[in-house]
Amino acid sequence: MLVHLALLHYHMWIGAKTASSGSAGMLHLFVRRRLHTRLGHLRSVCGMCRCYNVPLGQIYYLLPRMTHFILPGSLSARVFPVSTAAQVFFSAWTYTPCQRMEEAVKQLDPLGSLRRTHYCGTLRSEHVGQEAALCGWVHRRRDHGGVVFVDLRDRTGLGQVVFKPDTAPEAHAKAGELRSEYVIAVRGKVESRGEGAINPNMPTGEVELVAAELRILNTATTPPFVLEDDVQVDEALRLRYRIHDLRRPLMQQRLAMRHQLLQSVRATCTDLGLYEIETPILGRSTPEGARDFLVPSRIYPGSFYALPQSPQIMKQLLMVAGFDGYFQIARCFRDEDQRADRQLEFAQIDLEMSFVGIDEVLHVLEEITVRAFRDVRGIELPRPFPRASYAEVMARYGSDRPDTRIALELVDLTDLVANSAFQVFTQAVQAGGVVRALPIPDAEAVSRSELDRLVDQSRQWGAKGMAWVRVTPEGSWQSPITRYVSETEQQQIAARAGLRPGHLLLFIADRPALASDILGRLRVQLGERLERRADRPWDLLFVVDFPLFEETESGQLTYMHMPFVAPLEEDIGLLSTQPRQVRATHYDLVLNGVELGSGSLRNHRSDVQLQILEILGYSEAQARERFGFMLEALDTGAPPHGGFAFGFDRLCLMLAGGDSLRDVIAFPKTQRAQDLFIQSPNTVEPEQLRDLGLRVR
Ligand code: ASP
Numbered sequence: 141m142l143v144h145l146a147l148l149h150y151h152m153w154i155g156a157k158t159a160s161s162g163s164a165g166m167l168h169l170f171v172r173r174r175l176h177t178r179l180g181h182l183r184s185v186c187g188m189c190r191c192y193n194v195p196l197g198q199i200y201y202l203l204p205r206m207t208h209f210i211l212p213g214s215l216s217a218r219v220f221p222v223s224t225a226a227q228v229f230f231s232a233w234t235y236t237p238c239q240r241m242e243e244a245v246k247q248l249d250p251l252g253s254l255r256r257t258h259y260c261g262t263l264r265s266e267h268v269g270q271e272a273a274l275c276g277w278v279h280r281r282r283d284h285g286g287v288v289f290v291d292l293r294d295r296t297g298l299g300q301v302v303f304k305p306d307t308a309p310e311a312h313a314k315a316g317e318l319r320s321e322y323v324i325a326v327r328g329k330v331e332s333r334g335e336g337a338i339n340p341n342m343p344t345g346e347v348e349l350v351a352a353e354l355r356i357l358n359t360a361t362t363p364p365f366v367l368e369d370d371v372q373v374d375e376a377l378r379l380r381y382r383i384h385d386l387r388r389p390l391m392q393q394r395l396a397m398r399h400q401l402l403q404s405v406r407a408t409c410t411d412l413g414l415y416e417i418e419t420p421i422l423g424r425s426t427p428e429g430a431r432d433f434l435v436p437s438r439i440y441p442g443s444f445y446a447l448p449q450s451p452q453i454m455k456q457l458l459m460v461a462g463f464d465g466y467f468q469i470a471r472c473f474r475d476e477d478q479r480a481d482r483q484l485e486f487a488q489i490d491l492e493m494s495f496v497g498i499d500e501v502l503h504v505l506e507e508i509t510v511r512a513f514r515d516v517r518g519i520e521l522p523r524p525f526p527r528a529s530y531a532e533v534m535a536r537y538g539s540d541r542p543d544t545r546i547a548l549e550l551v552d553l554t555d556l557v558a559n560s561a562f563q564v565f566t567q568a569v570q571a572g573g574v575v576r577a578l579p580i581p582d583a584e585a586v587s588r589s590e591l592d593r594l595v596d597q598s599r600q601w602g603a604k605g606m607a608w609v610r611v612t613p614e615g616s617w618q619s620p621i622t623r624y625v626s627e628t629e630q631q632q633i634a635a636r637a638g639l640r641p642g643h644l645l646l647f648i649a650d651r652p653a654l655a656s657d658i659l660g661r662l663r664v665q666l667g668e669r670l671e672r673r674a675d676r677p678w679d680l681l682f683v684v685d686f687p688l689f690e691e692t693e694s695g696q697l698t699y700m701h702m703p704f705v706a707p708l709e710e711d712i713g714l715l716s717t718q719p720r721q722v723r724a725t726h727y728d729l730v731l732n733g734v735e736l737g738s739g740s741l742r743n744h745r746s747d748v749q750l751q752i753l754e755i756l757g758y759s760e761a762q763a764r765e766r767f768g769f770m771l772e773a774l775d776t777g778a779p780p781h782g783g784f785a786f787g788f789d790r791l792c793l794m795l796a797g798g799d800s801l802r803d804v805i806a807f808p809k810t811q812r813a814q815d816l817f818i819q820s821p822n823t824v825e826p827e828q829l830r831d832l833g834l835r836v837r
């Protein structure tokens with residue numbers, strides 16, 4: 141018992157010491173080795189050995205474990221009432237070391253004074269002849285008839301280390317113990333690999349480090365999958381073992397690019413005179429339209445903070461407060477059902493400027509984008525980025541974020557078929573709808589059965605049906621609807637849609653938004669399948685002049701983006717007469733059919749803001765109740781201002797590559813909103829709920 145207590149006190153002491161200085165580490169290692177060989181039975185204390193690199197606060201966890209070792213369990217529990225959640229967390233944390241400590245402890249070396257001179261992936265012929273020290277993870281070990289080769293990995297890539305029995309027998313013998321993912325430091329000399337041994341597939345393939353000394357700094361559990369770039373495992377497994385996944389060179393590169401992108405954006409925004417200002421994470425519910433994440437207040441039971449869906453309100457308040465220009469790489473939280481490739485928690489490049497019009501904001505966005513592509517990928521984007529109005533892109537591409545590389549465009553035929561004998565068309569037009577079509581040249585490859593599938597698909601997207609026409613090599617129409625469409629109508633349609641032999645024409649007759657949406661989707665789908673995408677890698681487009689309002693199913697007007705968007709100055713008069721016609725100062729930046737972000741000028745006059753809120757259905761009293769702080773802020777003297785927010789993760793994905801946002805986020809949530817590694821969300825202790833005045837039903 142006394143020995144135990146002495147050992148435990150020793151661990152506590154050494155833990156405290158090494159938390160502040162590394163000097164006790166060596167001594168600790170020595171004593172630890174001696175004690176462990178002598179007291180091999182102290183298995184449960186092994187985990188505690190970690191205390192030499194455990195922050196002091198965690199001794200709170202270790203204490204009850206120690207006393208548990210000595211005192212009866214119930215007594216120790218009373219002495220140290222540590223929550224189960226903390227126990228689970230920390231025992232998960234110490235479990236693995238504890239498991240392998242008994243053998244490993246005999247072999248581990250300290251880093252001591254050995255320091256890295258080069259990163260593994262940076263060794264080149266110019267280093268030949270130099271003494272070098274590398275640190276990293278054992279990626280692969282090969283035993284070639286007495287000579288041991290190790291591919292050593294760090295964030296820069298792989299370097300080859302060779303252990304020779306004749307030149308460094310001790311290091312060579314130790315190298316035999318190495319396994320995948322062991323952490324080592326090696327000192328030696330850089331040598332040329334010589335003819336025949338050069339590996340042209342590795343950037344470091346011409347050289348190798350001939351080891352003189354090997355230090356095994358840590359052992360490792362067996363990786364759950366091979367840590368290669370093209371690992372063929374289920375994503376859930378990659379997320380469950382995220383540490384291993386992140387060690388893969390590809391993931392290291394992607395996160396390095398994310399870092400470069402962050403630095404590029406910060407530099408550009410700073411050069412443009414914007415201040416980086418942080419805004420609170422504990423905020424209040426904002427009107428971005430998604431569900432809020434709520435944080436219960438312990439001090440004010442029944443009241444809640446909301447995590448920001450975006451810093452929209454805060455950045456506007458900063459402009460009112462006179463900061464003139466702001467940016468932030470902001471964390472945003474939206475409690476949405478996980479549609480394809482969304483994250484509950486994501487990053488935005490958020491910015492706002494005072495005394496600007498749309499042109500100045502778009503110039504800044506262009507600057508940020510151009511410099512990001514240059515800094516991260518060395519790509520020069522052509523400027524200026526083209527602009528198109530919402531009305532134009534909806535008419536031509538059926539989408540407000542069109543992939544303009546696809547060489548297919550919609551046509552509107554409503555006026556031509558309004559009096560057609562084909563009732564599907566006329567009924568749609570009479571009901572206030574439209575008839576729109578997608579002409580596809582040289583569409584012989586689309587078979588009849590594929591057409592049937594497309595009809596089914598458009599029904600799933602909400603269409604009542606889809607008519608089609610195929611133009612034969614002789615120029616006549618082959619279609620189930622030919623007999624209902626007159627000769628003249630056929631000629632007019634052919635002229636407007638530019639029909640030639642081989643063309644396929646797909647029609648949707650429905651509400652304008654739905655008809656455009658379905659044809660827009662078909663355009664992308666068939667454009668990809670028939671390889672009609674132009675060979676330009678990056679197509680950027682600003683979409684401007686969005687409507688300020690849109691109609692809900694019940695006919696009530698609602699905001700198209702958010703309630704603080706200002707109307708175009710020339711449309712302010714229409715607010716009281718024809719609100720549906722009012723165009724917004726809203727703009728989107730679209731890259732290859734993906735919305736990179738959106739923004740607008742904001743209402744800086746409280747009277748215009750109030751008028752808009754009234755159109756949205758709020759009485760003045762309700763508007764003041766919900767948005768009072770904003771109206772009050774505007775009345776303190778708000779400058780004209782406007783801004784934007786880029787989806788940072790998405791921009792990163794487009795630059796760094798990957799299949800989903802999860803590939804460019806270090807610790808993402810799954811599609812089912814979980815972190816599989818740290819296992820969140822998790823349940824909490826009843827006391828925590830009690831403190832917050834909450835009960836889980
Ligand atoms: N706050 C907006 C959003 O998150 C962007 C903006 O208008 O600046 O979508």
